[in-house]
Amino acid sequence: MHDLLFYALSGLLVCFSAVVVLTPNLVHAAVGLVASFFMTAALYLLMGMEFVAISQVMVYIGGLVIFVIITILLTTRLGEIHLPPTLKQRLWGILVAGTLLGMLLHVTLTSLRPSLTIDRPQPVAAGSLETVGTRLLQPTSDGFLVPFELISVLLLIALIGAVVVARKDPDLQEDDQ
C-alpha cells in the first residue's frame, strides 16, 4: 500500500515538474509548480515528516508561488508573451540534463547500491511537529536556535534589499505606460 502510494505520488510529481519546465505559458508553469509542491508535501507525509510537509505548504505554496504568480502577471501580460526555446537550446538542454542524469543514475545504481538498501527502523515521531519544533528552538548545543534567528535576520535583509532594488528609479525614463 505504501509502495503503491509512493509510486503514484512520484509519477504525478515528475509529470507536474515536467509541466513547470515545458509549458509555454508561464502562468500554467506556476500552477504546475503548486501541484508539484503539493505532491512533494504528500511524499514527506508518507515518510513521516509532518513538520517539513506543513512548512512546504505554508512557505512554498502559500508564500513563494503567490509571489512568482504576481510577478508573472506584472511582466508577461497574463502569461501570453511566449518565448519558445530555440532548437539549439533544446538540444543543449537534452544533452546536459541527459548526461547529468545518466551519470548520477549510473553511480547510484552500480557502486552505491549496497549502501542504499538499508532501511533503518524509524524512531517514532522523529519528524513530527512537536519533536522538530522543540529541537528547532532548543538553546542547547544540539538545538538550532542560533541558525533560526540568523535566518530571520537574513529574511529581513533580503526583503529590504528586494524593496530597494525594485523601487521606482526617479531618474529613469519610464516607457511601459
Next chain:
Amino acid sequence: MTLANCLVLSFILLGIGVYGIVTRRNFIGVLLAIEVILNAANLNFIAFARFSAQDSTAGAVFPVFVMAVSACEMAVALAIIIAMYRRKGHLDSRLLGGLRG
C-alpha cells in the same frame, strides 16, 4: 519505498530542472526551474533523514532552512527581474546583456 527509490526520483527532478534552466528564455521560467531543483534537494535531505541518518530530527530541520534561504533568493531575484523589466520592457534572456559581470 527505499532510499534508492527516493534518490532516483530526486535525480529525475534534477534532470528536469536542469533542462528547464537551459531551455527557458524568460527569466521567471529559469527561476521556476531552479525551484524544481531545490525541491529535489529537499526531497534528498528528507530521504536520507528518514532512511539512513543517525539523527532524523536534525535532517527534518535542515529543509526548513533551505526553504527560508530559497524564499530570500526568490524575493531578491524577482525584484531584480521587475527592475530589469522596467528598464527594457521584456525579459528575454537572449537579448539582455545587462547582467553580464
